[in-house]
Amino acid sequence: MTRPAHIENVQRHVVLVCPEVHWNTGNIGRTCLGVNAHLHLIEPLGFSLSEKEVKRAGLDYWHKVILTVWSSFQAFSAHIKPKKEEVVLFTKSGEKPFWDMPSRERMFLIFGSETRGLPESVITCYPDASYHIPSNLEIRSLNLSTAVGIALYESLRKIRPVHAWLE
Amino acid sequence: MTRPAHIENVQRHVVLVCPEVHWNTGNIGRTCLGVNAHLHLIEPLGFSLSEKEVKRAGLDYWHKVILTVWSSFQAFSAHIKPKKEEVVLFTKSGEKPFWDMPSRERMFLIFGSETRGLPESVITCYPDASYHIPSNLEIRSLNLSTAVGIALYESLRKIRPVHAWLE
Numbered sequence: 001m002t003r004p005a006h007i008e009n010v011q012r013h014v015v016l017v018c019p020e021v022h023w024n025t026g027n028i029g030r031t032c033l034g035v036n037a038h039l040h041l042i043e044p045l046g047f048s049l050s051e052k053e054v055k056r057a058g059l060d061y062w063h064k065v066i067l068t069v070w071s072s073f074q075a076f077s078a079h080i081k082p083k084k085e086e087v088v089l090f091t092k093s094g095e096k097p098f099w100d101m102p103s104r105e106r107m108f109l110i111f112g113s114e115t116r117g118l119p120e121s122v123i124t125c126y127p128d129a130s131y132h133i134p135s136n137l138e139i140r141s142l143n144l145s146t147a148v149g150i151a152l153y154e155s156l157r158k159i160r161p162v163h164a165w166l167e
Numbered sequence: 168m169t170r171p172a173h174i175e176n177v178q179r180h181v182v183l184v185c186p187e188v189h190w191n192t193g194n195i196g197r198t199c200l201g202v203n204a205h206l207h208l209i210e211p212l213g214f215s216l217s218e219k220e221v222k223r224a225g226l227d228y229w230h231k232v233i234l235t236v237w238s239s240f241q242a243f244s245a246h247i248k249p250k251k252e253e254v255v256l257f258t259k260s261g262e263k264p265f266w267d268m269p270s271r272e273r274m275f276l277i278f279g280s281e282t283r284g285l286p287e288s289v290i291t292c293y294p295d296a297s298y299h300i301p302s303n304l305e306i307r308s309l310n311l312s313t314a315v316g317i318a319l320y321e322s323l324r325k326i327r328p329v330h331a332w333l334e
Binding site: 138157165 | 190194197198202203227231259262264266300301303304305310312321323324327328329331332333
C-alpha cells in the first residue's frame, strides 16, 4: 500500500477555460482549496470576480482560493509551461476513461466551459491527453463543479493524502 | 484489466439524510441520472419538491431522476433492507479514506445534511462502514453535491462502466 502523503506536498492545478457560471467556479474554488490545488481561470469569464459579485453569489472561501486569472490559454501555457505529460484534458469526447489518467507529481487538469466544452485549439495542443468521465445518454454532461471534484480526487488517489480532520 | 460493464447493470443508490439545499439535491439528481443510480431522500427536507419550486430552482433533469422520498431513515431501511456490506457512510470523521470502500454489485452511499452531517443513530447502525474524503483544514467540508459525485464515481471504478457518448 502506498504511504499516505501530506496533501501540502502535492502540486495540482485546475484550469477552467472560459467558465460561464459563477457558482460552479466558486464551488470548484472550494474543492481546490481543500486539497491545496491552484485554480487558473482563462478569460473571457461569464461572470465578474468583483468583491460585490462574489459576495452576491454567496461564494464560501473564495478569498482564500489560490487563484490566477489569465487573459488567454496561450498566456497561461507560455508562462506556466506545463510539460505535455503533466496535462490531462476532460471532454465528453475524450478517448480514455478518467480512471486511466497518469499520476504525476505536478498535474494540470483542464476543463472547458459549461456549454461549449474545450476549444479545439486546446485539444490539439495535447493529443493523447483527453479523458472522459463515463455517463449514459440521459444527461448532456455532469455539472462542471462535480466533474472537477471527481477528476481532481482521482488524480490524488495514488498519493493518498491524509485527512487533516482526523490527525 | 477489468472488462467495461454497461452502466445499466450496476445498482447504485445514493441516500441523502435530511438534505437542506435544493440546488445540491438537484445536482446530485443529475449525477445519479447519468449513471443510473437511484436517489433516496430522507425527510425532513430543507426545501419543497413541488413542481413550482423545482422550476424556480432551475433544476435540470429533475423529472427524469429515479427518486424515492422516505419519511425517515427507519422507513427507508425497513423497506429496502440494505445488507450491512452494501452500505457505505460518508462523514468528516469517517475512519477510512473513501478510496478503500468495497465494491459490491449493489451499494448504498449514505450522506448527511449540509450543515449537520449524518445523525449518530445512522452511524451506529453501520459500524466499520464510515469513510471520509480527505481534505485539509481550510474547508469545513466539500460541497455535498461534489462529495456525492466523487464517492459515486469511486464506487464505479472497478466496474468501469462504458461512456455511452463514445459508443
